[in-house]
């Protein structure tokens with residue numbers, strides 16, 4: 170549903186957050202964490218827009234822990250995100266795609282929430298000014314793990330404590346969202362009560378509510394896969410892909426759309442329906458995308474919109490990560506489309 174009634178009736182993200190707090194949906198600490206994330210996203214939006222002017226395109230010259238070339242903007246965005254979260258004073262542990270291990274926030278600044286994020290996803294698109302995005306998820310500290318530490322002292326280093334705190338299944342997520350840097354800057358958020366879409370108004374510099382309680386269509390004839398990997402897929406998946414190209418009774422096969430930017434491909438799927446997939450293949454046994462800060466937050470959002478996120482066999486939100494940068498195959502989107510690929514893979 171469109172959230173706008175008249176051009177003078179705007180609801181900013183800040184006001185929306187305060188309303189959620191008043192209604193007891195989120196606590197004061199969560200409000201502050203989400204507000205600082207939205208500030209980080211505004212800063213990144215402006216860095217991304219000005220990148221070719223301020224010499225921020227191209228590679229940094231370093232490789233991250235996952236063996237990927239870091240772009241200059243990957244590094245800068247990670248700093249922006251981390252700094253905003255640390256200075257919020259409400260996060261205890263943060264884990265990022267661009268850091269080897271989760272970071273404990275210095276005690277004087279620290280709070281409770283555990284935040285996982287990919288500061289700039291799809292950064293291979295940056296130098297061509299194509300859509301990118303930031304993805305995040307917020308957890309409570311994992312009490313069970315903390316209790317273990319106290320009782321038997323087995324997990325005493327800060328690093329280990331951070332890892333157990335971060336490695337929670339997506340079903341524990343309290344909030345998740347993404348910001349898409351595209352023709353508009355779009356901030357999508359769920360705190361477990363549906364999906365809300367805010368658009369950055371460049372005139373005010375504020376995110377303004379533009380869609381509420383978004384529901385993904387039950388089915389949709391658009392697929393987004395990197396089909397360049399087709400020869401590396403297993404036969405069941407090839408059969409599924411071939412089936413999408415059959416014109417069928419309607420005489421019209423599925424349409425292919427692929428940006429190569431999860432946030433952009435996901436956002437289109439959320440609004441138009443269809444499916445996004447990043448399968449496992451002969452070279453990448455677990456696909457490419459990371460469970461913790463890519464697949465789990467997106468799956469929480471899609472479920473909140475009435476859709477489905479699967480690894481092809483089981484619900485993404487039921488998987489407990491054992492490693493921070495663990496990869497998992499992802500099929501996400503309209504319920505009927507994800508059901509269909511699961512049937513082929515069974």
Ligand code: AHM
Nearest residue numbers: 237290291292293395429430431432
């Ligand atoms: P990144 O985190 O290094 O940017 O990689 C994640 C991105 C996703 O946004 C996108 O869906 C996928 O990688 C595209 O991968 P490919 O180029 O193999 O199609």
Ligand code: MG
Nearest residue numbers: 266287290291
């Ligand atoms: Mg990423």
